[in-house]
Amino acid sequence: MCTPKARFHCRWLFILLSCLASIDSASSAPAANQHAQLAIIIDDLGYNLRLGQRTLNLPGAITVAVLPFTPHGRELAHYAHQQGKEVMLHAPMSNHHDYPLGRGGLRSGMAKTEFIAVLRQNLANVPHVKGVNNHMGSQLTEEAEPMGWLMAELKQQQLYFVDSRTSAQTQALIQAQEIGLPSRRRDVFLDDKKDQQVIYQQLLLALEKAQQQGSAIAIGHPYPETLRVLEQLPELLARYQVHLVKASQLMADTIPGGLKGGAGNYCLAPPMSLWPETWMPINPFDYTPPVWEN
Secondary structure, X not given: OOOHHHHXXXXXXXXXXXHHHHHHHHHHHHHHHOOEXXXXXXXXXXXXXXXXXXXXXXXXXXXXXXXXXXXXXXXXXXXXXXXXXXXXXXEEEOOOOOOOOOOOOEOOOOOHHHHHHHHHHHHHHOOOEEEEEEEEOOOHHHOHHHHHHHHHHHHHOOOEEEEOOOOOOOOHHHHHHHOOOOEEEOOEEOOOOOOHHHHHHHHHHHHHHHHHHOEEEEEEOOOHXXXXXXXXXXXXXXXXXXXXXXXXXHOEOEEOOEEOOHHHOOOOOOOHHHOOOOOOOOOOOOOOOOOOOO
16 A cells, blocks of 8 residues: 555656646647747837828738827727727836927826826727837836836736836836736837838847747837838748737736746646645745746
C-alpha cells in the first residue's frame, strides 16, 4: 500500500506533467491552427479630415485612435464605426518635453477627482470607443498612482488599454495587469521617421514579430508616407500569412500578478483538493510570477 507521502509525490508528478503538456500545447497552437495576428493602430485622428478619411478607407481591420475635442474627431469616429473600424480614445498625457496637451489633457499633479472628470469628458467626446491608448505621456505613464486611477476607471467602463510605451519606465501596463484590465503594449512604431522606405521596413518588422510571437501591435500616424505603405498591406499580409485584427482581439485576459494564457502560461499550484492536509514540502506560492508585457 502507498504511504500518504508517496501518494502526494505521485500527485505532484502528475500535476507537473499536465502543466508541461498544457504549456507545450499552448505554444504550438497558433502555428498549427491559425495565422499569426497583427493589429495596426493609427493615432492622432481628429485634426485633418482628408487624411483621416483616407485612413478609414484603408482595407481591413485597422484600429483608429481619436484625439478628444478635435475639429473632426467625432465625425471621423462615426465614419470609422460605419466602416467597421474599431475606435479608441487617444488620451493626451503629460510629457517630459512640455509639448502642449490641448483640451482633455491628463496632467501630472492632478487630483484624482479632476483626473477622473477629465477622463470621462474625453470618453464622452469620442463616440464608439472600445479602448484607450496614451498620446505622448512620457511623464504621466511613469507615475503609478494616476495610472492606477486610469485603469480602474477603464475597467469600470469595460474598456481596454494599449500602452504606447513612450517611456521605458512606464507603469501603465503594470497597473492594468494588477487589476485584471484587458491590456497590452505596443510592439513596433511604424513612423518615428517620416520616410516611406523606413516605414515599410518597420511594417515588415511588425509582421515578423507577429509571426514570432503569434501576435503583435504596431502604431502609426495618418502621415501620407505611412498611408502609402499601408495601402500595400493586403499583399504583405498574404505573403507573411498574418491576419489583420482589431486591437481588442489581442488584449490579454489578465489576472492580478500576471497573464492568463498566451506567452505567460505557467502553473502556479495544484488545486486545493490535492493539497496535503498535514505535510507540505514546499510553498507553491513562494515566488513572484513574471510580469508579462506582451
